[in-house]
Amino acid sequence: MSHKIEFILNGKSVCINTNANRRLLDILREEFQLTGTKEGCSIGECGACTVLMNNKAVNSCLVLAGQVNGSEILTIEGVAKNGLHKLQENFLMAGAIQCGFCTPGVIMSSYALLLENSNPTEEEIKEAIAGNLCRCTGYKQIIKAIKDTIS
């Protein structure tokens, strides 16, 4: 059955009619062509689908349309405003990207961390991105990129 779902997506109010148990991940990719949000496992283990929901990092493969109603969603496409965000810049500078498939998810997790805590310790950084699997980089340059953003 189709439901009317209204929410704020990357700063703009949007409204769609969709099945209440459709995944947020599919809504973003299929309805809005926001393909920066990736699917790597579909069960909440890899973090490639991470977006911000009301300023908290969530796995969009586990969030259903019904839950999205009335919320505020930020995806990787909404992070850069008037040029790259500091985090994005530092990911480039630190070499925190190889294949780049995990990158949007990792950036969203770190973005959420910095919203909540502007000066996290290395442990807190690791905790924040522990749910993001990256098979390429070994995480070192990712952690550096996040640290560089704080200082």
Next chain:
Amino acid sequence: MSKKFSIVGKEVIRQDGYAKVTGSAKFADDIIFTDMLFGVMVRTHVVHALIKNIDFSAIENNPALTTIITAEDIPGAKKVGPIKKDQPVFCYDKVVTSGDVLAMLVGKDESELRKLVDNVKIEYNELPVVTDPENALNDNTPLIHPENKTNLINHYPLLKGDVKKGFAESDYVIERRYTTSYQEHAYIEPETVIAYPFEGNNGIKVIGSIQNPYTARRVVSEVMGIPLADVRIEQAELGGSFGGKDDTMNILAARAAVAALKTGQPIKIKFGREESIIESYKRHPYRLNYKVGFNSDGKIKAMKIDILADGGAYASMSPFATWRTVVQATGPYEIENVETNVNAVYTNNPYTGAMRGFGSPQPIFAQESLMDEIAAELNISPLKVRTINGFKAGSITASGQKLDEHEVSFNKVLEKAGAESCFNVKWNKYRKENNKIDGNFIIKEKQKSNNFILNENQFIDPENTWRRGIGLSVSFRGCSLGAEGIDAVTAYLSLQPDGSIHLSCGLAENGQGLRTTFSIIVSEVLGIPIEDVHYLNLDTGHNSDSGPTVASRSTLMGGGAVQNASSILKERLKKVFYKYWNINKDCNLIFNSGLITYGNGNKKITFKELCSLAYNDDSNMSTLGLYAGPKVDWDEESGQGNAYFTYVYGCQVAEVSVNISTGEVYVNKVIAVHDAGTVINLLGSEGQVYGGVTQGAGFCLWEELNSEEGKIKELNFDQYLIPTCKDIDEIKPFFVEGNEKYGPWGAKSLGEPTLELTSAAIANAIFNATGVRYRNLPINLEEIILLRKLRPDNLKRGSA
């Protein structure tokens, strides 16, 4: 060799980085066509069986279904494979492994199609399932592919000297057995491919997460029965591969192509994680038996090695991967008498093929553990036993190759790693501390019981549950394909009238940063900013076949081709410069910072102007550069020959903490010293080390995948555990840049050496920490505590 560069060796930002941090990079699943259909697999329910009948009648009239594709729809070859053509695109007479596919349902709505899959009725005549590779060659074992008349995929012997005599002359002879597990590539992007027919069904275009576009092209052309030139493969942004997006992707490309030509519409096939793990190939599990004879001074006299690789149901790359094994099985040591036998066999297990390291991580784990076992036997330091036996300039390898064509940097990497890690001091210190605590006693007591709960008398002092240890490993590795195949690469370079540049190459970006590395080379040769180099993505319609992007050959071979192309155009530009300034003999021009200067600087011109002049002068400002590897040779019977034209050396030291009450191993630090020749992009090279070491640690400690009666249980990341950011504390890369005559300014290979060394270094560190030698990967909690694997029940592996 002078190594003064303007950009080579610096930290250079990835050219494709911007698109990747903003989410605009297009991976295969991000590409959408309006009239696109989806393909969904109908998979076997059993592991080994003859197919009696497939009945689609229950779904045939379902509106969600556009068509069904089976082997009958294939116009050309029904079976494919890189070496042996033993893998069906769709099974038609037999299924031989749990990932096998019998048909593909095609329609508009992917999720509706998935609901139909279970209504396809398949009747089988089941056959006994062969899961233990040790039984594969027995007389009464069923044949996986009866037409081959054997379950042997390949056998490589190697003979040097006389091992019998060597053992007789040795003071000590020891025998050890090691085993390794499957490793899943676990690229975070699952497989996706899209195929669509050209206008009028005249050929086919495929876009996908494809590692080797030229191999995919060959497979599609064989399956469709159409010329290579009618197939165009374009690589989408690739979300990791590590050797894994080859055979599986080629077959998916062929399935999509068959359906696209049948329906006349674009077809997308998209795997979820479970499907990816079920159908894709893995790293080979190995059983390795080493017998070694050595003298009390530490000198190794003889080594006899028997290795069995589980190839699973299809040959895939087994013949090539295990060939590397036979060449490198004795490690970087000069041994007078060697006898090695490597067999790869068919079983009904998931098939195994190429994965980063490619037949080297398994023997290095065994062989470098063995070096420490020798040291322990003689009570000498791990460094010493390696120095005594290690390769020097002019050493003869097990295959009889004299190492006099490149810098043999064995000692350089070993000394650097030893010094950076204070190896001897720490190794002795930890050994003493751990002996005092006698952790051995506790661990040995525990392995007798079957559970993790301690008895009262097994009380562990909470202060002493964490033991610290340090260990090392060293390797040599043949660069590029070696005697495996034809080894030549082309690159295309084209200067535009405004000084901007098009670059492309027949090798593929796999996420490793090849585009950036190649652009750096152009920038260095022509003295222009890297931003002026525009990299064109690989399309088989625009580049010539340069072989696969494997074997860490892209910098050495592809870089060589790019350097060659850049030098050709540089020469042409010089001619234009001479003409402009009326210089009538060759002279020294400096290309730097976008400026070409002669003499004291009074004759100069910008790169942009020079390009524009060249166009006005009707010069040809486009060229192909070629790089071909020198000849190598190999004798299959004796296992002797010059296997690779050059080698790289590396040494890693791992420091770990082992919790002897929980079995947890934490990696505190890995020092990775590599001689990969000249480093082209420091940022990229460091990234290769971090990533490779992390995958190597995963292989050693956490990643376990079992085939139980031919079926995999670990189908997603909740069960198959790859390292997270919390598992390894520090990784420190060091590059010692040895001299090398091949490759661009002597740059060689790095991607694979970084992974192959880690498991042995960690295993040796665990021994230093606990006094227990673990010979079976992964060294997970149960292995540490119980000295055996919990799964699978029918295959008893373990150190107990």
